[in-house]
Amino acid sequence: MVLSLSLLNVFTVTAGLAVAKLTPDRHLSPQPPSVAARDLVRVPASLAIPAADPASRPLPDASTLAGRLTDLIGGPRAKINAVVIDAATRRPLFERRADRPATPASTTKLVTSVAALASVGPAHRITTQVVQGAGGRIVLVGGGDPTLTALPARAGDGRPRWASLLGLAQQTATALKVSGVRQVHVDYDASAYQGPRTAAGWKPNYVPDGEVAPVSALAVDEGRVSPGDSSKRTRVSDPPAAAVKQFAQLLSENGVSAKPGRRTTAQKGAVRLGAVQSPPMSVLVEHLMTESDNDVAEAVARQVALKLGRPATFADAAQAVQQAVAKLGVAEGVSVNDGSGLSTRNRITPLALARLTSLAADDEHPELRSAVTGLPVAGFSGTLGLPRFGAASSQAGAGMVRAKTGTLAGVSTLAGLAYDADGRLLAFAFMAGDGEGPVDPGKLDQLAAAVAACGCGGAPSAGG
Incomplete structure (x- = not known):
């Protein structure tokens, strides 16, 4: 049939x-964890x-x-x-x-x-989370969600609402403040992906021209420099580093003074402070x-x-x-x-x-x-x-x-x-x-x- x-x-x-x-x-x-509304x-x-x-x-x-x-x-x-x-x-x-x-x-x-x-x-979702790190630091852990965004949701545009970096920052800030933490360093873990960030057969102009970002397990707004302006296609050179910088800024805006830290690998079983998920695979x-x-x-x-x-x-x-x-x-x-x-x-x-x-x-x-x-x-x-x-x-x-x-x-x-x-x-x-x-x-x-x-x-x- x-x-x-x-x-x-x-x-x-x-x-x-x-x-x-x-x-x-x-x-x-x-x-x-919070999930994209779709x-x-x-x-x-x-x-x-x-x-x-x-x-x-x-x-x-x-x-x-x-x-x-x-x-x-x-x-x-x-x-x-x-x-x-x-x-x-x-x-x-x-x-x-x-x-x-x-x-x-x-x-x-x-x-x-x-x-x-x-x-x-079709029901599978991709998770981005924040967990406790060593020495009082926290770790932003990328799972490969390409929809993670720092842009506000736009009602009525007919498109899915992606996973929110702001929502993740708000969850994390709440958890930290409950524990009495008001200042923190944010490390990042993009180890879910390995190997080169560009594929065999990709032309050298693809990333500079904005056809695609360097492929990474942690990126915000697909690594776009100006995600709110569709006429500008430039991508950042290091999506994970750019993502943790944006996240630290959002944490600071939500009452926890934060500074972006270094690349690391989160410990298995680390305490989760917040998480957001992509829309389903379908x-x-x-x-x-x-x-x-x-x-x-x-x-x-x-x-x-x-x-x-x-x-x-x-x-x-x-x-x-x-x-x-x-x-x-x-x-x-x-x-x-x-x-x-x-x-x-x-x-x-x-x-x-x-x-x-x-x-x-x-x-x-x-x-x-x-x-x-x-x-x-x-x-x-x-x-x-x-x-x-x-x-x-x-x-x-x-x-x-x-x-x-x-x-x-x-x-x-x-x-x-x-x-x-x-x-x-x-x-x-x-x-x-x-x-x-x-x-x-x-x-x-x-x-x-x-x-x-x-x-x-x-x-x-x-x-x-």
């Missing part, structure tokens, strides 16, 4: 209106439009679909690898070098997300997929490594991700070096991406659901907001396609799901470019729109 993605149909009915929120805000009662991803029942099971609809005629897609792709010299499969049966309907590995760019996040949901689970996945957040993707990959008993390094996270998708039977054609897709060394086949997406849409794997609900909606949300799917040549896909984008120099990719005109749910992956020369994301939009517009049923449902 395949998940009936009825939210796609909502957008065709409500075009021109605000995009419906995929996950409602929920209030969580205060309890230690519950597990659930699709609101009020948004569901009753529809027939997509697997019961006729399959597209493969030759008709192939003719339309081949005309759009062009001749044999076109640098596009592609596949379209039936989501219910995994039956290939169109293949063009579908088993040839290509640079996936941010469609790598599909692999990372499925691996995390399958291994650590919400992290939705966010990283919709917004293509590189920092969150790298953090999520490391959670897979920790869950599987590996060190939280780039190499071990990549191996853990592969181990997790291998357990699901969808590792063939997947080779990654990071969790975000920034590495130019990653290689994934179109067929692997389509199979992963189909698996996440399968009713037999509800734990993978947010990998699908996090996919941007064509023409409406995330990295597929306008102008994507706004041109006349691709408008047929608006609201009917959900897909993850990928972009690197000389590379453009698109992988996701689409309902065709007969109501059949199809999975696709289009991968353009070889890292050299220009690529046109609009061409991939046209291909996905052609899949959605294909009212070319005629083949039997074959077990659907």
Whole structure:
């Protein structure tokens, strides 16, 4: 059985209106440790439009679909690898070098997300805590939460409320004052992550340009120098040191004079003075997929490594991700070096991406659901907001396609799901470019729109 993605149909009915929120805000009662105010991803029942099971609809005629897609792709010299499969049966309907590995760019996040949901689970949260240290000092301990923020919550922006550094400081200040402590040194522990802070295949400009922060188990606002100004992307060079400095300042503002200290490793079983947690993994996945957040993707990959008993390094996270998708039977054609897709060394086949997406849409794997609900909606949300799917040549896909984008120099990719005109749910992956020369994301939009517009049923449902 395949998940009936009825939210796609909502957008065709409500075009021109605000995009419906995929996950409602929920209030969580205060309890230690405090957690970000967002519950597990659930699709609101009020948004569901009753529809027939997509697997019961006729399959597209493969030759008709192939003719339309081949005309759009062009001749044999076109640098596009592609596949379209039936989501219910995994039956290939169109293949063009579908088993040839290509640079996936941010469609790598599909692999990372499925691996995390399958291994650590959708309910998993990441904890940042403060514990007692030696000699009357305290220790800020990072667990790898990429959502830890010093910014105030902004009601009504439709985004999750991340774990609060201020809340952690207030908890800690209260605990210290109860013990009669009014002055303290704050050390920090970022030992949950090991190894290099940048991955093999990352270009030297990624960190300076703000594409990603140096990967660390302790960072505030993803290491951004000016987190309140979206026009400024610069990152700090040492996220843990910057985090402890901010935390000490917040402690001082809450009645405990604090000075930032040194890097250390907290003792096991040390007395906890305060703790905050990230939103659940399902919400992290939705966010990283919709917004293509590189920092969150790298953090999520490391959670897979920790869950599987590996060190939280780039190499071990990549191996853990592969181990997790291998357990699901969808590792063939997947080779990654990071969790975000920034590495130019990653290689994934179109067929692997389509199979992963189909698996996440399968009713037999509800734990993978947010990998699908996090996919941007064509023409409406995330990295597929306008102008994507706004041109006349691709408008047929608006609201009917959900897909993850990928972009690197000389590379453009698109992988996701689409309902065709007969109501059949199809999975696709289009991968353009070889890292050299220009690529046109609009061409991939046209291909996905052609899949959605294909009212070319005629083949039997074959077990659907």
